[in-house]
Amino acid sequence: ELKVEQNPLFLSMQEGKNYTIYCNYSTTSDRLYWYRQDPGKSLESLFVLLSNGAVKQEGRLMASLDTKARLSTLHITAAVHDLSATYFCAVYGQNFVFGPGTRLSVLP
Amino acid sequence: DAGVIQSPRHEVTEMGQEVTLRCKPISGHNSLFWYRQTMMRGLELLIYFNNNVPIDDSGMPEDRFSAKMPNASFSTLKIQPSEPRDSAVYFCATLADSIEAFFGQGTRLTVV
Numbered sequence: 631e632l633k634v635e636q637n638p639l640f641l642s643m644q645e646g647k648n649y650t651i652y653c654n655y656s657t658t659s660d661r662l663y664w665y666r667q668d669p670g671k672s673l674e675s676l677f678v679l680l681s682n683g684a685v686k687q688e689g690r691l692m693a694s695l696d697t698k699a700r701l702s703t704l705h706i707t708a709a710v711h712d713l714s715a716t717y718f719c720a721v722y723g724q725n726f727v728f729g730p731g732t733r734l735s736v737l738p
Numbered sequence: 739d740a741g742v743i744q745s746p747r748h749e750v751t752e753m754g755q756e757v758t759l760r761c762k763p764i765s766g767h768n769s770l771f772w773y774r775q776t777m778m779r780g781l782e783l784l785i786y787f788n789n790n791v792p793i794d795d796s797g798m799p800e801d802r803f804s805a806k807m808p809n810a811s812f813s814t815l816k817i818q819p820s821e822p823r824d825s826a827v828y829f830c831a832t833l834a835d836s837i838e839a840f841f842g843q844g845t846r847l848t849v850v
Contacts, residue, residue: 726786
């Protein structure tokens with residue numbers, strides 16, 4: 631059974647700081663997704679990572695994938711308040727399983 | 739494309755009533771997923787269709803829940819009879835072979 635873990639589950643950080651969210655998964659997969667969810671809203675697609683060593687960047691967010699370690703990271707650079715949200719990773723294998731989410735609060 | 743369309747957006751119903759949630763996937767997306775989101779349990783995968791065929795329904799909580807996908811452009815999730823513990827946001831998501839996966843806006847269900 632595919633299991634997806636994230637850490638930390640809660641993250642409070644100051645504006646301007648850097649931090650990394652980690653996503654571990656239990657079985658082999660070639661697709662790893664990152665989503666953002668604002669309170670009361672749906673999930674918005676951020677990144678799709680399709681191969682070992684894949685790296686994608688959009689603004690202050692950068693995602694990477696290590697399929698051998700079954701690990702993906704979401705790195706936040708110079709955080710701003712607008713990045714406050716819950717971030718989910720998801721793994722597509724035999725189905726599409728989500729991690730528990732990381733609730734990020736960026737404080738002024 | 740208008741994206742994944744779910745209806746209704748909000749539903750309030752009394753315990754014991756039948757509830758039907760609807761999803762129209764993005765045209766050409768051959769996989770469809772139903773999720774339930776609650777504060778306590780996060781995002782739970784309920785059922786997964788591929789090419790209109792149910793592939794994995796192990797997440798369906800009990801016999802009160804059923805899902806159908808009669809054709810490539812429509813799916814329903816039905817709860818009969820509904821109970822207060824079914825209160826949650828239900829999301830439909832669709833995915834194409836081309837990789838991108840998108841979520842609908844969700845249906846917020848309240849069972850009183």
